[in-house]
Amino acid sequence: MIKFIEKIFSGLAFQIGKFLFFVLLAIAICFLVDKDKLFDIIGLHIVNAAEISYSSADYQVKKCSVLDNSCTKTSPINFGTSESFSYQYLDVLYFNTYGNNNIIFKEGNTYTFTYIVAFNPKYDFDLYDFNKSIVYWYGNTSANNSPLNSTYISNGSLKVDNITTGDFSNYQVRFTFSFAPTTDIKYVHFIVDFPNFQCGVPDGNCPYAMNSVRVVSLNILEETGTAAAIQNQTNILINNQNQNTSDIINNQNENTDKIVSEQEKTNEKLDQINGTLTDSDTSQNTANDFFDTSSILTREGVVSALLTLPIQMASKLVDNLGGTCSPYQMNFGMLGIDYTLNFPCIDFEDYLGSNLWHIIDLLFCGFMAYNIAMLFVSIYDSITSLQDYYYSYIYQSSHEEHTRENRRSRTPSE
């Protein structure tokens, strides 16, 4: 039995070890390789915001309220500082980026604005609330011009995702907005309207009461060349696909709610019927339990609990697949002292950049696709040859080992 467990773990440990080695190798390569050179090799020429002399003075963010829709009376939010809201709603956020004489958003290039905005207090936000926010972006050829006179930029794309690094007391959302101007632009005006925040008092439709919002950082990437244009179009397609998926999920949720409510009604009726049929004198009768096979079939026994343990763990992992990361704390005691190991959430995409992160993703996918293919081959071999190679690999009974040793000892060479 012990040898059997040892072999299982040695087999799994080998696979996990291979995978971890690949992860470490990829991360090491990412840190060792110069990022700019790497992008040059793959055809992307990227100039960082700092290199083209953007300063915080170029970025202005305005908060707006229902009472002040035009946002012309409010002063810009100071970059990096927290701003309080007089009302318990967050209606419209303005992200204005001004050009000047030296900075022009050039025709044909692709620009990606990444705003990280922190909301306080920290809610368990549903990103869908942000994704269905109304987003506008405008551009103007004159610097410091009024946003109302700007032209709508039609070929832009927006990605909204939450990040969990940094200050955990806030909920941080990253707005990644990219576009390729068709003419030279000196002024970009980016508006986010939050329909789910427009309420005075939080309720079911509008569950969040915001106290403050803070623009943590703003980075601008300027990309030139064909690769950037292709990337921009890809972003637009992905954005449209995400929007369609969100709509489908929303419709499915509504349908599920309807089904659940109908089922509840049916259950109530069944309870009523059951109540009329059940006699209080026969409620203690265990004869009914004897014929209740459903509980027997679905009830988990000892042996099946052990055998299906990996599947149950995998099932729980599937439930959390694609969910938000939560820090993990491992508590253990040693020599009478309690220790706690903290594993914080790490957003490698934030550190490495989205392009590099996607390359790593691609490498991992290739590696995993190879493993899955090999697994299928081994399963196919096992089934077609009616010999369970995988089981033989992880398990060898002591009887078989004994027999094998006896055979060896009888051979004349030994």
Place this chain on the structure above:
Amino acid sequence: MAKAIFKVFFNIIIMLVNIVLTPINALVEGLFPNFSNLVSSFTEFLNQFFTPALNWFFSILPPNCQTLIMLWLIFLVSFITVTISVHTIMKVYTIIKNMKIW
């Protein structure tokens, strides 16, 4: 969609294993009640200890990679579970068959 398919796949395997092992479960639970409690506490401990750790590990991986690793794990775990279940059932059946009581 992928989650739903995975869940259905898991439920089918768990249900099949449960159905096949129903008599053996009943036998073991009847003969060794303390062992049953021990196994229950063991499985609960493993679930509570490893599931959050694995969740954390998967959450830091790239999104597409998460799905592929999950796919690989699902096939591997399902295959191993089915294989070991079959062998276990065969062995238990052989033991029961060889008992002198029959």
